Amino acid sequence: MANQNIGSVLCFDGIINTGESNLKFIPLKPELETEMSIIWKKNQTLSNVSKKFLENLKIYISNYN
Secondary structure (H helix, E strand, O other): OOOOOOOOOOOOOOOOOOOOOOOOOOOOOOOOOOOOOOOOOOOOOOHHHHHHHHHHHHHHHHHHH
16 A cells, blocks of 8 residues: 555564665654564464574574674
């Protein structure tokens, strides 16, 4: 909808690739900050893709900190 000029997207900076589209990121004023969490059900059987995603995410977070 935002791409068709009939809506807007509210998101975290960098979560949408605006480089290859006519979309642009405009920061909010005053700046708002929040923490992000990723949650999933405990003891849930995960697909191979989900397992790999979580493995890569844990590696990324450990390298980021």
